[in-house]
Amino acid sequence: MIKKITFKKGRLSKILLTRLNNYYKDAGIDPEFVTMKWQKWNKNPFMVTFIARNEDNHVGWIIYNPVNSTIEDIVVKYPSKDKDVEKQLTDALVAAETLVSAEIHKDDKTKYQWMLEYGFRPTRSFITDGFPLVKMDLSISVLLKKIHGTTPTKPYRKTETVVIEKIPEKRGYVDIKAGVMRLIDALGGINKFIKPDSTVLIKPNIVSDHGLKDGVYKGGIITDIRVIRALTELLLPVAKKIIIGEGSSINRSETTKMFKHYGYDRLVELSPSKISLVDLNTDKQVDKHVPGGKRMHTRKIPLSIEKADVIISVPVLKIHFAAVASLSIKHLQGAVPPLEKYMTHFFGLWQNLVNIHHLIKPQLIVIDGLTGQEDFGPVSGTPKRMNILIGGTNPVATDTVAMKVMGLDPASSPPVFLAYMQGLGPIEKEKIKIIGATIDEVASPFKQPDINLDCGRDIRIHADSACSGCAGYLHFVLNKLRRPDPKDESRMLIDRPFDRKVNIYLGPFVQHPINPDETNIFMGICQQHNAETGTHLPGCPPHAEVIVNGVFSLFPDVERPQYADKSEEARLGEMLEEILRTL
Template structure:
């Protein structure tokens, strides 16, 4: 079965390369691309030279799984292209993040867009310079990381396309306030297929340091719907991320997460195996966890991080979460495994925005 424009395909697990391959199969990606001679671009997020485990960059196993799928299906004209943020060098990020080795082993070309030529495009009323290598691609696969951002609150598919611009344009985006130019950029930037790295995105910052382990990947075809749904998972309403609504208004896609059709390829059944680190450990102190799935636990951490100090202090007792609470009593529970608690939020997993609304009613 192929993939509709309003669908989001979700897969959970630990074998990242196989998960990416399975998402490509489920989406029938080869049929979406069709022509085997088309030039296919893979655009990861390599904002800085930090390994993916720090929560800032796209796991190379995702690109490896997609490349294996594409080459198996007869696609050979492949390229990985990216430009790190201003002040960092993509030439350092490629080897640090595992992409130099990946390119050598698969024969796929690497392009550093920081070194690329560019030209201006009319992006629905705003002139924006875009790198020639990105515009020369026939089919673009966007590989963003689901993570926080200190200025735009979150970053995913739409913002990831900043990497296909020269550094001078990235600087200009910041002078314009980011939201409006990000929306306009995506009227021209290609988002033919999106596969989001939701394994362990950073809680707050684009450059990593506070990873929250979620253990999932998901695929989409509509970048606006993808970001709207991502926002809801992280505890935001889409209207809190202005570029989502602006992009919808420019005709880029749908900004209503309620219209997303979620198709799960596997259940979120693996219990968490990582210890919360950095800022995430602060929020873990509010939780009593027993065999919790990574996706459910991560959404609770994201939700707690969005609540203010007074709300957090009014939470009475620990918040129960995990399969170990099936049939057991408790005061406050998150997820369908805690239905025996006095107050419980259904969902497997419930989204971060729903968790916030639930907890605010209890305090």
């Protein structure tokens, strides 16, 4: 990324107004459009005018709204045909602000074209004061490539503490409880976190019923209930009220059944007057404004979380086939209601995982590493016995240590890296103090999933520039085609011949030209500009159910795989339609 452009905050000036008028006059756009924008900018106390310089030379302006991370306009002092200056200004803004959007006039073809080349994609058309506008969202894949290897422009100042606690091999309950107690003591003790008369909400990971099938427990999928029991028993003498809250992601209406399935109802028996179980999927909700408004301006948060004095986050040490790792940052996806879960996919999963942490801030994080999960996590992977607990108070620092224990680079996980770049915590070794065992003592590389996008005779995948999100979710769906074709069991379903070749495009840039005489499927925001030339699967990355629907539309005679049970499928369909109506 070019860094020679520097910004200084300035003011709306006559020369800027002249440049704006000249630009839009040349573009053939009504001059009243400039008048409208100028008046709006002057009335908005949050609007920022960045004066851009290249060394000592003034090269242009960016008018930027930090409330919703939107570029209102980019104006260069000396326009050029190749638009290099505009792109350099955008590079500098992205380096400082990371994920940004823009709003441009629908008829501003010049700006639309260079923004498209840069990596912005048209996601919404709307009318403001009678003028047609287009919302342009920056591709996450493009963003991650541009900021790869960089550090935040505003460095994280604090040093965070993370504890690695080893648990004896036999892993008896007494050993686990003692380990939890030592971990909390190392972070300052229970009284540092819990004040008298506090309401404490413990958020475990109970993603689905996959962790206990036919009476056989499979570790690494859900939080080990012994860790939750230990926390609960330690809290009972000091907390006024203890809530164990979760919103399961699979069979979303059945979180209460998941509690019973794993024996959480027995935890209530420890003190029925103080302990309760809350399904965060059905809890009352409150609207919260997202600082910076990146991708989503508001989120709905369960009332129990909003009212809790203390939140304790207890994720599992596991791989995620798209996010690379599913730890404390990914964990809070289970803390929002179902429609919010799916909206995050449509508007940008990685950014919205970070957004949640602006609104829900656990005071204590305890990563359950008794048994982790490697390979195709977070549900279908392989258990990996680790016998550790990892605790901290900062999600980025805690996830950084956990990923290093797993043999992973924290910058390789999109949500962890975005959280770091947006100032939520450090990944630098010198800014994380580790207490207890060292990383080297407990490190054991976790096997990562092999993402296989190889296709059959007539299906071609074009994914040269795709990020791990779309690639991982498409792999998940393609695997469902790697089974005998009911029309001819001598071949795989994925090898079924088609009259027209099928192309699936993902990632912002593709080398293969689009042939309108072939069947074309375009995945995600990165391919939204091609939506009208084929079938578009909306999202960033699209939800697995959306990809299943899109890919299996090629096989109308084949029963579509179910993401959840039939009643959940129907509800999910209604949710998806509701989201699509808002786009």
